[in-house]
Amino acid sequence: METIVIASLENGLLENSLKGGLGILEKDLFEDLKNFNIPDDIRFIFISPFYSKVEEQELREGEIYFFTREVKPQENGLILVDEFDEKIKGENVKFEVYKFPRSNGKIESYFVFCKQFNHPLYRAGSAENELRTIYYFARDSKRFFERNNIYPEILILNESDTAFFAYFFPDSKKFLDPYSL
Numbered sequence: 005m006e007t008i009v010i011a012s013l014e015n016g017l018l019e020n021s022l023k024g025g026l027g028i029l030e031k032d033l034f035e036d037l038k039n040f041n042i043p044d045d046i047r048f049i050f051i052s053p054f055y056s057k058v059e060e061q062e063l064r065e066g067e068i069y070f071f072t073r074e075v076k077p078q079e080n081g082l083i084l085v086d087e088f089d090e091k092i093k094g095e096n097v098k099f100e101v102y103k104f105p106r107s108n109g110k111i112e113s114y115f116v117f118c119k120q121f122n123h124p125l126y127r128a129g130s131a132e133n134e135l136r137t138i139y140y141f142a143r144d145s146k147r148f149f150e151r152n153n154i155y156p157e158i159l160i161l162n163e164s165d166t167a168f169f170a171y172f173f174p175d176s177k178k179f180l181d182p183y184s185l
Contacts, residue, residue, distance in 0.1 A: 044110075099117070138167075
């Protein structure tokens with residue numbers, strides 16, 4: 005089976021998460037693929053980090069207020085499908101992988117979570133922490149794939165922040181634009 009993996013730091017499939025332009029693109033692509041007659045020997049896998057904090061804004065009495073809200077994977081109906089520990093700086097860190105409930109055998113979406121992602125999208129607090137987030141996301145996506153016999157033939161990297169996927173999956177073909185297939 006040919007597996008096409010779409011990696012992005014944003015994913016617009018979740019109701020209570022930040023939806024930047026790439027997240028909206030990923031949601032549209034996920035939904036649009038359901039309208040095509042995908043051959044039985046091809047599957048699409050979307051993978052994104054799950055951020056447990058979401059930044060929001062609200063207009064009150066002519067003023068814009070910003071606030072951060074905590075979210076849990078279960079609030080989005082995500083289903084835990086795998087968990088494993090990684091040693092990070094001498095500490096065991098638990099990684100959890102959740103599956104989007106509207107996934108089917110040909111089009112699936114997964115979310116990787118660990119305490120390193122306990123911040124809003126693109127707001128890790130420092131460049132070093134942001135780099136750690138994107139590194140752990142790629143490395144532990146690979147670990148999840150290996151544990152579940154998923155071997156991507158094609159990677160679609162929607163942004164430069166997914167470049168570590170090219171490192172961890174050196175034998176996969178890479179595309180930067182999902183519509184270039």
